Amino acid sequence: MSCRKDGAKNWDQQAIAFSLETGKYHNMGINRRDFIKQLAGIGGIALFAKDVNVWAGEQTTTLRDSLGVLVDTTLCVGCRSCEKACNQINQELPRKTPQSFNDNSVFDKKRRMAADSYTVVNRYNNPGNSGNPVYVKFQCMHCADPACVSACIVGALTKESNGAVKYDPWKCIGCRYCMTACPFQVPAYEYNNATTPQVRKCTFCFEKRTSKGKAPACVQACPMEVMTFGKKRELIKIAKKRIEKYPDRYIPHLYGEHELGGTSWLYLSSLPFEKIDFPKFGYISTPSYTEPIQHAIFKHFIPPLTLFAVLGGFMWFLRQRKTESKSVLNEEGQEK
């Protein structure tokens, strides 16, 4: 339960232990009392356990039919064709020469997505086989219940029915709360644009490709067929089959199946995911920490209106009492 007590340093382990347990609830169905107990372990959200419960059910349904991409990192050779294709299709990004994507010195440093690139490939040492490093492509994970969408003050970020998380710069006010909220630290910002800065992140090629059922540009461009595009439900089946068939090739974990309530992008790996810079997350999405609190405070405006009525009652009652005592005082004064 309250696992924060064990182990001072790795505090993130705590939330995971807790969430993994709730994840079990999600999969195998632990009883409701245990579920509430676990929530109580982490704190006050126990009150809202019911909301979280309902939420988990809804999300799994939409998730099943949405599209996604399965990334088999064991197949990637680090050719950066995906980066090149991404730069070519997304016209809003600064143009780069096709040759610049042949430069392999970029692998000397770990890169992150930035305002000029929606996806990056990084190289990781392979302890088992040092001559054969592991390459990992990374981009927005298009979470099933995205924190950025929940956080956005004006709805500039939306979750589309095909799984894409879309950004609309015309609504955006540039508050960057989406960046604070994203657990994967994906959205980047045009800090050097003084007048019309945008939040930049992978669009799942929504406008040009995936809304028409076509695979994203990076998937299309990959010569090694590292990526498989399709219904998330199917992708999970494919991934599980691969893990079953080649137990020596993969670690038995499909990243993104349950992490944070699931993501549209799924990953297979030969190395433990922490070794290739994938954060360890629990199975509960982060908006399910804030949204129940927020919605409980504003439920049909009952709590604020009740507070208003209570304060008003106090004010009226105390004023009555005050005027009464004053009139008593005045009468006494007149007697004199």
Place this chain on the structure above:
Amino acid sequence: MSFHETPTPIDKRFFTTGVKILIALMITGLSFGLYRMIFGLGSTTNLTDQYPWGMWIGVDVASGVALAAGGFTTAFLAHILHREHFHAIVRPALLTAMLGYTFVGIGLMFDLGRWYNIWHPALPMMWQGNSVLFEVGMCVMVYLTVLYIEFLPVVTERFIGQVNLPGMLSFFNEPIDRLLSFLDNILGKVMFVFVIAGVVLSCLHQSSLGTLMVISPYKMHPLYWSPLSPLFFLASAIAVGYPMVIFESMIASKSFGHKTEMDILTPLAKFIPYLLGSYIVLKIGDMIYRGTYVYLFEGSTQSRMFWLEFGILTVVPFLMLLSSRVRSSAGWLFTAATMYILGVLLNRCAVFFVAYQPPFAEKAYFPAIGEFALTIGLIATLMLVYRVFVSILPVIPAPERGAISSDNASIRIKQGI
């Protein structure tokens, strides 16, 4: 009400040395602000993709909102609980809140990338009810309006029957005067609605500010992440309301050469240990319940910050204010109040950028010179505007000439107020 505490415009020389320093700070800060507007956030701040929120959110917005809590806490005390003894501090606190929130808005304009879209949350087509920030934004906007309405009687009181525009404009004298009388008349009857609304709105957005970072459980240091964070923010804002009033009142009386109104501030300080104590109990209770006390001695920046803002700048002033000697000594009371104000300031900074530990960050965030300059410049501007307001409008109660404050207290006690 006794006549001596009637608020009057301050009639003092305006361009003192202090004011000149404030003007210099204001110009420096606003030039950095202008620089940011022309060259962008990247050139002026140390913000990165890893640290999207920094000093301007932590200090200008979050701390600004918390430190303006004197407005609703004194309104609650004087108007809802009808403690008339405290009426003298309501107007200064109200003015501080009004200017404080106005400057939160101005500060935000510098931080927002697309500041010209700041009105978007008000458009129903863009409402996003799941967003905690949306709730904060809406509440702050409505509360700011409420604050201006609450402040209107101060304006009508000053100008009714005294509208005297020169030359051509004199034509408008009568209509303006009639408008003021009309407002005065209406406001007197409906003000209670706004007073209560102000308290409710404050409770809502003060707590929602605390919910903002709850969405990042994996990025926050456990000493600062809790599902109870909204409650901590609300409780600490309520607790800092009166220390803030005490702080301002003492600065104002020093600056205008008035005698410190200890006969009001000492009884006011009596409430603080209860409010601050509740916050401390909540916070320690949460720490024990969730077992986060194991991080107290890990020696990280975050744990040191916690010791500083909670251990030293929250618990110590609480213990100090338990003593009646501290509460009745101007110097000690000022020290304790200032300590807790700094505590809240550091707490907000801790939550918004010190405890925030994003994955993949190469180095921790520290504010740039431009960020410091603009923040200081905005505070200086606020103080200047405050001074202009109190010179024109009846905000600060001027002690009667020659009267000694303790005598006033006894008069008031005899009058049963």
